[in-house]
Amino acid sequence: MEFKWMNESKLTKTGDKIVMYAPEHTDFFNGGTATSVEGELPANLCNAPYYYTEVTGDFVLRVKVSHAFRDTYDSASVMVMQDMEHWAKACFELTDFGTHAAVSVVTKGDSDDANGCNIEGDSAWLQVCRVGNSFAFHYSVDGEAFYMTRFFNLDCGNTVRVGLLAQAPTGSGGDRVYEHLRIENRTVGNIRAGK
Numbered sequence: 001m002e003f004k005w006m007n008e009s010k011l012t013k014t015g016d017k018i019v020m021y022a023p024e025h026t027d028f029f030n031g032g033t034a035t036s037v038e039g040e041l042p043a044n045l046c047n048a049p050y051y052y053t054e055v056t057g058d059f060v061l062r063v064k065v066s067h068a069f070r071d072t073y074d075s076a077s078v079m080v081m082q083d084m085e086h087w088a089k090a091c092f093e094l095t096d097f098g099t100h101a102a103v104s105v106v107t108k109g110d111s112d113d114a115n116g117c118n119i120e121g122d123s124a125w126l127q128v129c130r131v132g133n134s135f136a137f138h139y140s141v142d143g144e145a146f147y148m149t150r151f152f153n154l155d156c157g158n159t160v161r162v163g164l165l166a167q168a169p170t171g172s173g174g175d176r177v178y179e180h181l182r183i184e185n186r187t188v189g190n191i192r193a194g195k
């Protein structure tokens with residue numbers, strides 16, 4: 001598979017390990033008009049490095065991710081994108097509640113934001129499944145048993161961008177590690193279960 005860049009950054013490959021640098025104050029989030037008297041809301045940014053390939057038809061992406069969890073919203077993520085108004089990401093993120101969690105954002109014009117399960121430790125597996133225009137995000141702690149964090153539909157064509165996203169919205173940046181990346185053209189029997 002041929003990979004391309006959106007917002008190119010530093011990247012090194014060793015075997016099946018990819019290390020991508022997330023520059024400071026980088027994110028993918030279409031903020032819309034949300035306001036808050038107290039608390040921190042994501043800025044409207046689409047400047048995080050995205051290393052992607054184009055995939056046609058149904059697929060399953062699976063990868064192990066890890067990072068140092070230094071600053072709020074630091075994350076190693078995977079993303080599926082039709083265009084700048086239609087995309088979704090699954091993140092292993094340091095949340096604004098101080099937890100390591102499986103977080104998801106689905107963007108249809110404006111972005112939403114959903115904290116999923118808290119995960120102990122600094123590494124996890126992320127998975128994306130596509131069946132038609134339906135998608136599901138899953139996480140795993142061992143790479144064997146996967147659990148759904150999000151099911152959604154996305155208005156997109158038969159071919160979409162799929163790949164790795166490294167973000168550091170509030171902090172000084174850092175390395176994001178991706179291992180054992182697999183993208184398979186196949187249709188899962190149960191998209192909620194991811195298999």
